[in-house]
Amino acid sequence: MWIGTCLAQETAVDPALRERIEAQGRRIDAMRSRMAEQLAELDQMKRELAAQEMQYADLRRAVGLDVLNDARGTGAPDVASSAQGPQASPSSPVAAAPSVGRRPAQDERPPEVAPLFDQPGVLTPPGKLIVEPSYQYGYSSSDRVALVGYTVIPAILIGLVDVRQVKTTTQTGAVALRYGLTRRMELEVRIPYVDTHTDTISREIFTGTAQDRLFTTRGKGLGDIEATLRYQLNEGGADSPYYVGWFRAKSRTGRDPFEVTSDCVTRCVANYTGTGLPLRSPTGSGFYSAQAGLTWLYPSDPVVFFGNFSYLHNFERHGVSRNVLGAGREFLGSVKAGDIADVSLGMGLSLNEKASISIGYDQAFVGRTQQAGRALPGSARVTLGSLLIGGSYRFNEKETLNVTLGVGITRDTPDSTVTVRLPVTL
Structure with a gap:
């Protein structure tokens, strides 16, 4: 009670300070309103990105690029599994971004070629x-x-x-x-x-x-x-x-x-x-x-x-x-x-x-x-x-x-x- 009385007296004494506080509050409200609009735009962009990823996955399946990447061992992420929602899951492109451009592991086995002689160049894997x-x-x-x-x-x-x-x-x-x-x-x-x-x-x-x-x-x-x-x-x-x-x-x-x-x-x-x-x-x-x-x-x-x-x-x-x-x-x-x-x-x-x-x-x-x-x-x-x-x-x-x-x-x-x-x- 005593603190409220003191503040009321001080505000009555200094109207300029009160005006500045009200102006600061209006700026905070404007920033909150702008942040809400940006969050809404971000949600819309996430939905559009998810739709584009689904279309891209359909195109990859249509031309067989997933099979080609698996054969070449490029480690390309599975886009179809990342198109389930806007969240960043372990299989999404956002979570897999650090693997993009990573050098594939070196294979110690010789490359396979069409054999001409009796001796194959690529040896059988262990246990096979x-x-x-x-x-x-x-x-x-x-x-x-x-x-x-x-x-x-x-x-x-x-x-x-x-x-x-x-x-x-x-x-x-x-x-x-x-x-x-x-x-x-x-x-x-x-x-x-x-x-x-x-x-x-x-x-x-x-x-x-x-x-x-x-x-x-x-x-x-x-x-x-x-x-x-x-x-x-x-x-x-x-x-x-x-x-x-x-x-x-x-x-x-x-x-x-x-x-x-x-x-x-x-x-x-x-x-x-x-x-x-x-x-x-x-x-x-x-x-x-x-x-x-x-x-x-x-x-x-x-x-x-x-x-x-x-x-x-x-x-x-x-x-x-x-x-x-x-x-x-x-x-x-x-x-x-x-x-x-x-x-x-x-x-x-x-x-x-x-x-x-x-x-x-x-x-x-x-x-x-x-x-x-x-x-x-x-x-x-x-x-x-x-x-x-x-x-x-x-x-x-x-x-x-x-x-x-x-x-x-x-x-x-x-x-x-x-x-x-x-x-x-x-």
């Missing part, structure tokens, strides 16, 4: 199993002319001319199982089934006939089972190569070339119909082998360069003999097939998030076959060169179709090979 059925069709043809006799003058031969045309078709169906042991190591086991068909067109020697004769051999069955261990040596990255070392061991589970029966050793004089060819085609090499190699990949946007170097060693076999038609078993002793050094190069280009193409070249150097520590007189070093073109299409995250076409460059290389692979992640 990949089943890869494959089919390969190969065709090769060659002509061989053998001159047996002596010449009186140049270009005049007295003796025999042995001419052969050999056409070989090989079909190989295989199943490869790859399992990721760690994030940098995988184990693969490959089981092939081989079906080979060979036609040899020649004329009988010592008979004076001008009629061609067709000699056909065929063989099918289990091939040589292989096991491969791969290890990624480094992390790699953009403009930094990836290196994958690998080691392969090959058995001789296929039909042995020395097990099949040969139609005499050479063009036998005593047997005019002898061809010197096996009566049944083998399905394996007949030798245990060990192969070590290094695969590298170098990403350089927009392409990926890759290559492979390997060396295969065939182990020597002792006490080898073969079955000759009409002569029984022929003892050959120790036999060793030639080692193989292989070098390959290529480049891959990604067309979109599902399709990619690759082109490359593979060259192998095959050594001479040895018997009892000496090179066989009829064996020679061989160079095999192939031009490879491949394509890959990813159906989904678990299935991918790979197709490779190989064209022989050198005469000893198969004329053409077509390989189809379908790796499936389980």
